[in-house]
Amino acid sequence: MLIRSCRIPPLLLLLILFLALLGWQLSQGTAHEEGPVGSEVVPLGEGGVPAPRIAIMTFVTDQRSYLHLSLKNKDHYARRHGYDLIVDYESHTERSVVYWKFDMVDRLVKTGKYDWLWWLDFDTLITNTDTKVTDIIEEELRNMTNPDQIDHLVTHDCNGFNGGSFIVRAHPRSLKFFRDSMDISDKAKAKDIQMSEQDAMAKLMKDDKESASRVHVVEQWKLNAFPQEIACYDETRKGWEHGTFVLHFAGAWAHVKGEDPTGQLMKKYENDIMWGDWKEFY
Template sequence: MRTLKLPPSLLLFLVVCVFLLIHFSQLSRPTQHGHLEKKTPRIALVTFVTEERSYLHLALKSKNHYCRRHGYDFIVDYEAHAERGTPWWKHAMLERLIKKGTYDWVWWLDVDTLITNTEIKVADIIEETLKNVTTPEEIDWLITHDCNGLNTGSYIVRAHERSVKLFDNSGAIRDEEVKKNDKHLSDQDALGKLFKEDAASARRTVQVPQWKLNAFPQEIACFDESKKVWEHGMFVLHFAGAWAHVKGEDPTGQLMRKYQHEIIWGDYSLFD
């Protein structure tokens, strides 16, 4: 019986074909319901805290629990070394993570927030938002507004070099204001000014309804155009500027403790 001998080049070609077939079948593997599995974006939730506060355990617990539930990374800095002032450290953190190339998106969330519904996936908010724009691949920033305009307590940034450039541009705006008027803009004010004055930067942003990503409680009535106050089942609760709205020695802590019983937790025993 004659043995069929394949040319080495043909054998190599067949091996490569088999490898590629296995590789791509794993990327788009059908689920038990017959649908194709979507590739899960790599997401990091980012915040910092630089001093003792009464509500830190609860604030950090809700974020850590959420990230454990959905497989996101939770990154916290406990020191800030920003030359422009502490609030600008968030830019340094996000730039550092973007340049690492580990993530697809980074989500900045101020520490004075609670994730009040841990069932909601921020990846789904990103996907739903980008479905409603004509050029989703060009959108790098998902932002929210309150009654005063841009609010950077909760925003999502695509981990792309374009985002780093935008951070640099907002810093340049702040430095120019200092040089001209001795005016020390916050990171939020500088970004807001950039989005208003630079059309190219504005085109890379999309505004998400405040209640979906950065809801305020009834005690802090500073809402965007939707005028929607936080209610049970919403995703994030932000106690921005609580000191200006609530009397007491610890306004943010008081509100945190009031709303902690509204949090929808997951089953921790099922987390990886």
């Protein structure tokens, strides 16, 4: 019997080798440059202690003349210090839109990703991005006898509590404060009394001693400064000046004439923002 040698065409041989190599790669699973889940680098503070995990919260549900500036400013600050910026663009609360901040707090606390949440109204500018909000938290709690029991850092203006800038400990214990505030609002609504979220929070702090004991009042200029055009200051009587941390144009419509009072003030004070060097964190 004559046996002929079997000769494989070169192209077919290359195809077989390619398929064999592809099969081997697929059998190894997907490769990742990142480390395993949970291996992310945790920023360290002074003394090698993990830095507090911070989320800055705000929302905007309609078009504004200062939309870009407000978002850019908060995003820039968050990038500079390694914080998260959480912005909602829709509100789905059955209450007034201002109550949506309560839903945001509830949602972010339940993630377990943060130590503190900093709420900022959209009509604000962080005018000194050098300042770390964690330094303010540490400074305010340092000399308190019960710092671990303080869940809320708030400010007042000339009318009392102002909810434009406040800090919440991201702990399940904090959520009771906002649930109780909503209960106050619901009871008022049952009597045909419309109450803002700020008024509900203020009433809770006034009427409930236990809730009030978990609140620390920060001097207004440190966390929620008003410009000279809106001279509604707390008892320190200190308004915004160049180098101050945060500028809030609260109720600009009642103090500044024009079709766009807040936008006008935003534009006026934009050049006073201390941005820092974007090359260090972009």
